[in-house]
Amino acid sequence: MVKVLISDELSPAAVDIFKSRGVEVDIKTGLKPDELIAIIGDYDGLAIRSATKVTAKVLEAARKLKVVGRAGIGVDNVDIPAATGRGVCVMNTPFGNSITTAEHAIAMMMALAREIPLADRSTQAGKWEKNRFMGVELYGKTLGLIGCGNIGSIVADRAVGLKMRVIGYDPFLTPERATSLGIEKVELDELLARADFISLHTPLTDQTRNILDAKALAKCKTGVRIVNCARGGLVNEDDLKAALDSGKVAGAAFDVFVTEPAKENVLFGNERFIATPHLGASTNEAQENVALQVAEQISDYLLSGAVTNALNMPSVSAEDAPKLRPYMKLAEQLGSFVGQLAEANLTKVMIEYEGHVATLNTRPLTAIVLEGLLRRQLDSVNMVNAPLVAKERNIEVSEVKHDREGDYQTLMKVTIHADKVRHLSGTLFANKNPRVVEIKGIDIDAELGPNMLYVTNEDKPGFIGRLGTVLGDAGINIATFHLGRASAGDDAICLVEVDGPIPAEVAARVKAIPGVRQATPLKF
Incomplete structure (x- = not known):
């Protein structure tokens, strides 16, 4: 029986799912780093939220660990490179709290437009300052979205319903997708110049860190209002304070901060600033959804090999997993075969897919070929870290799919460049039995x-x-x-x-x- 540790607060529904799937589960929340390190070696899976820090030291102690599941979107608390290096799959649940987070961004935007928090405090203090709080309408205003992925697209939908004009900057947004969402795709500088409101919905990366700094804010309209319900660090907090003080920015509403918990912050105390304590995913519905999703995803991975919402390996749906399983065995055998023949200086690997297998999700198969190929040299290699290991060793990997019809209904061919160029091909008999059918251009029919x-x-x-x-x-x-x-x-x-x-x-x-x-x- 596989065993999972829940180390952060999750809905009891997650425990029910694990148990119904036959997965043994322990709940131990609030663990200190040393306490987690002391016990993590007993578990195949780890379910977390944002409190648990899955560091390189934790992963080094996790001898059996196969998967870390984050109930939520952000994985800033997981050392993904270290997890990949140790062959641990890292998953998140990007859709469970998407609506909740998008609604929070819309609520923050409305609060900014009508100065609701400040008006509330004034009214409850008995002042009745009706003329003091002169807001702006959202109707007809231009909303600039930085990031138009899952949450950004929901915000766009709601904003279009409010009769706002929506423009978006996202390098991965296709023109067709933008049109379907009602978004005008623009470059960042144009967004900054045109937007009345800016809402950020992008991960925190080296490219997006401080994407709104003093230089970017100077390009904005005077009186722009900024909402950040995505990640602390997307906006330079010191630069934003200066822009608020000068009036360049009319208001800002943040749910996330560079340092959390944010007990102190340079932005606090400014009447033009609204803050909430990272509430984007804090609804009953969202907490239930992400708990259910992470339990299902971890269970699927440990029990069937299905991979959903993985951040460091190709996804394999529960529907695809049974179809791919026979090919996975064939891929491992072909990779292992050529790996045992290669004596030295492996520089290039090419995997070709022909026939039925070419219609499937072949990225996991390529990873498994690499796993079989490299296992002779590295005992710890698996399909999660095999592509990384190949890259670190400067091994060029290519994947080719052929539409042509061949002698077999389905065929995989592996070619390596090492001390010699070697290649072999394999197929499935009766759609389940791996067979080698060609070695070095010579036909053969062998079950390994x-x-x-x-x-x-x-x-x-x-x-x-x-x-x-x-x-x-x-x-x-x-x-x-x-x-x-x-x-x-x-x-x-x-x-x-x-x-x-x-x-x-x-x-x-x-x-x-x-x-x-x-x-x-x-x-x-």
């Missing part, structure tokens, strides 16, 4: 067993008998025997399944048979 002997030789009479004699004298029983050759008297290959491991001295005696060029024991 746990222990194999791969031999290349000159096609001359007597070879099979001599090979059988060497194996028989060593007490090695042959399970299956597969032959292939380019043409009579030319290069030939022999792939033999045996009942146990082949000792190095036996492989050496096989290699000493006249006409043998290579004799390599293989394990699968």
